[in-house]
Amino acid sequence: MEKIIEFISSFLVRNEQISKEVNTSRISQKIPSESIDIINACEKHWNIHKDNCSGFVKAVAGELNIELSGQANDIVDKIQNPPWKILPDGIEANRKATEGKLVIAGRKESVNGHVVVVVSNNGKELSNGKYPYAYWGQLNAIGKKGETINYAWIKEERDSVIYSYCDL
DSSP: OHHHHHHHHHHHHHHHHHHHHHHHHTSOTTSOHHHHHHHHHHHHHHHHHTTOHHHHHHHHHHHTTOOOOSSHHHHHHHTTSTTOEEESSHHHHHHHHHTTOEEEEEEOOSSOOEEEEEEOOTTOOOBTTTBOEEEEOOTTSOOEEEEEGGGTSOTTTGGGOEEEEEOO
């Protein structure tokens, strides 16, 4: 019986290692493990928070030991202050996400703003050469995973998004 348990345990451990290798093989090995950790955190929390942008961003940040609180407008305020560092545009946001930094993009609104987690583009082209890839939840709808942020805001708003990053 002990031999069977030992065999099953060994099989399960090896199976988990293979699963991790397969999952991360889809992601370029040229990017830091922190970038993969961010994508994994997004995947882990997306189903639960696909209808809540601020809940999603807080869950992903929490998974990475970074505290964020409040609604989207509160988060946009928070990411404009230290230890967060503001980025000039989506191109730089993509670069920092690829370096393994936690990058949040957001825009305040009079009632409810919107926030997303920017992730590495893994070598894919940015939309229109400037909109990075992200995950987000969306109030009264279903957010997106691994989509460019030009789909997170309407055309008139997407160029006024604030990008900011924090070291993990």
